[in-house]
Structures are given as structure tokens and as C-alpha cells.
Amino acid sequence: MPGPAYNPRVSTDLRVENLEKEFRMGDQCVAALRGIDLSIEQGEFVALMGASGSGKSTLLHLCGGLDAPTAGLIEIEGHDLAKMSDRERTLFRRKRLGVVFQAFNLLPTLTARENVALPLLVAGVKNGQSADKTDKLLDSVDLLHRADHRPDALSGGEQQRVAIARSLINDPVLILADEPTGNLDSKHGAAIWRLLKELCKTQKRTILAVTHEAAGAAYADRVLVLKDGLLVGEIKPRGEDDAALVAARCQELAG
Numbered sequence: 001m002p003g004p005a006y007n008p009r010v011s012t013d014l015r016v017e018n019l020e021k022e023f024r025m026g027d028q029c030v031a032a033l034r035g036i037d038l039s040i041e042q043g044e045f046v047a048l049m050g051a052s053g054s055g056k057s058t059l060l061h062l063c064g065g066l067d068a069p070t071a072g073l074i075e076i077e078g079h080d081l082a083k084m085s086d087r088e089r090t091l092f093r094r095k096r097l098g099v100v101f102q103a104f105n106l107l108p109t110l111t112a113r114e115n116v117a118l119p120l121l122v123a124g125v126k127n128g129q130s131a132d133k134t135d136k137l138l139d140s141v142d143l144l145h146r147a148d149h150r151p152d153a154l155s156g157g158e159q160q161r162v163a164i165a166r167s168l169i170n171d172p173v174l175i176l177a178d179e180p181t182g183n184l185d186s187k188h189g190a191a192i193w194r195l196l197k198e199l200c201k202t203q204k205r206t207i208l209a210v211t212h213e214a215a216g217a218a219y220a221d222r223v224l225v226l227k228d229g230l231l232v233g234e235i236k237p238r239g240e241d242d243a244a245l246v247a248a249r250c251q252e253l254a255g
């Protein structure tokens with residue numbers, strides 16, 4: 001009798017359990033996250049919505065190992081972030097994660113092309129070997145024609161697209177993006193959401209993206225809604241044109 005069919009284990013890329021984050025400033029204490037549980041499978045595209053101050057960026061920063069939680073667990077590909085040393089966490093982030101911040105953090109003295117290539121250069125890849133990949137990514141965010149310009153010669157939206165290209169240069173397994181289209185017009189915004197979706201579906205990348213835009217969240221497989229540091233619900237868009245449903249459900253859940 002033949003053995004059981006090969007059944008590749010569906011790996012959970014990101015697992016968060018009972019995550020809490022308090023910010024203390026003198027006597028004051030802000031409970032930014034108050035017990036978050038979530039699990040994202042490999043190849044899943046998850047959007048995170050919620051009012052300003054609900055804890056979205058805090059959650060993303062913790063998942064990227066950029067700040068430590070007050071309590072709770074974060075595992076990426078089975079690795080517990082809290083069990084890594086600072087150096088291990090930095091190397092892990094460099095190799096496995098792609099992070100797009102709310103502030104783009106481009107280096108002002110480098111051109112767009114150099115900014116995108118920087119993570120590869122830091123990782124020791126030779127300039128010549130990174131050129132092709134860098135230009136492909138710049139092209140995918142519609143900026144190849146501005147490759148030699150420095151950030152101060154680019155608009156806010158263009159800088160944002162450079163930052164997105166940079167976050168993808170190391171072929172990250174997990175992409176954490178904080179309002180990646182916040183500065184973009186609807187045409188370039190839609191192009192970024194399509195690019196992110198494509199990365200998930202064709203290359204099995206996992207994405208957690210914060211957004212205020214229902215039109216962007218509609219590209220995701222699931223939309224998680226955060227309110228006052230707690231996850232209050234989940235929306236499953238039926239397709240990219242489902243922005244109206246996403247907006248209405250999000251309003252119901254978080255409003």
C-alpha cells in the first residue's frame with residue numbers, strides 16, 4: 001500500500017501570541033498593544049487597518065524586531081525574536097525581512113539606485129552583481145528613469161517607491177510595510193498593491209501591510225482591524241474591487 005501522499009507542511013511565517021506593549025514616560029503609561037494574537041501563513045497577504053493611534057506601527061515595529069514587547073511572543077519562521085541577541089536579530093532582519101517604514105529613511109547622499117542596492121552592498125554582494133536586480137526593482141516601481149537622482153530631488157511619493165524597492169532587494173520572506181502607499185496617487189498606489197500581491201502569489205512572500213486605504217486593503221487576503229491596541233475583527237475582501245465593503249466593515253468594527 002502506498003504511503004500517505006506527500007503533504008508539505010503549511011508553514012506559519014509569523015506567529016504573535018498575547019503581545020503587549022506599554023510605553024512609559026515618567027508617570028504616564030500608554031498601553032499601545034493590549035494582547036494581540038495573530039498568525040500569518042507563508043504566501044498570505046494581510047492588511048492591518050485601524051484608527052490613528054490604534055497601535056498599527058507599534059505592532060509592525062515589534063514584528064520587525066525593532067523594539068521589544070512588554071509581554072508576549074513573536075515567532076518568524078519558527079524563530080523566537082526574543083531569544084536572539086541584538087546582533088542576531090539585526091542579521092535576521094537583514095536576511096529575511098523587508099521593512100518599509102512610515103518615514104522612508106533613505107540616505108540623502110545616495111542616489112535612488114544606491115539606496116535600493118544598499119542592503120545588498122551591506123551584505124557583501126559586489127556592486128556589479130547587484131545592478132541588474134536593482135534596476136529591475138526600480139523599474140517595477142516605475143522609477144528607473146530617476147535612478148541617478150538623490151532623495152532631495154524626488155517627490156515624497158517617489159521616495160516612498162524607492163523605499164519599497166529597497167525593502168524587496170534581499171528577497172525577503174516576510175515584508176512588513178507601514179502605509180507603503182500613504183504618499184502615492186491612486187495610480188501608483190494601485191501599482192504598489194498589485195506588486196505586493198504578485199510577490200505573495202507568485203513567490204510565496206508573506207506580507208503584513210498597514211494601510212488607511214480600503215482600496216489598498218482590498219488586495220489583501222485578509223484585513224485585520226485594530227482598535228485601541230486590540231484586534232477587533234477580520235474582513236475577507238472578495239477581490240480587488242471590494243474597497244466599499246472593506247471600508248464599511250472596518251468602520252463598523254473600529255468606528
Ligand SMILES: Nc1ncnc2c1ncn2[C@@H]1O[C@H](COP(=O)(O)OP(=O)(O)OP(=O)(O)O)[C@@H](O)[C@H]1O
Nearest residue numbers: 023024030032050051052053054055056057058059
Ligand atoms: N515611543 C513612544 N512613546 C510613547 N508612546 C508611543 C510611542 N510610540 C507610540 N506611542 C503611542 O502608542 C499608541 C499607538 O501608536 P502607533 O504609532 O502604533 O499608532 P498607529 O496605529 O500606527 O497610528 P497612525 O495611523 O497615526 O500611524 C499611540 O497612542 C502612540 O501615541
Ligand SMILES: [Mg+2]
Nearest residue numbers: 056057058102
Ligand atoms: Mg502608524
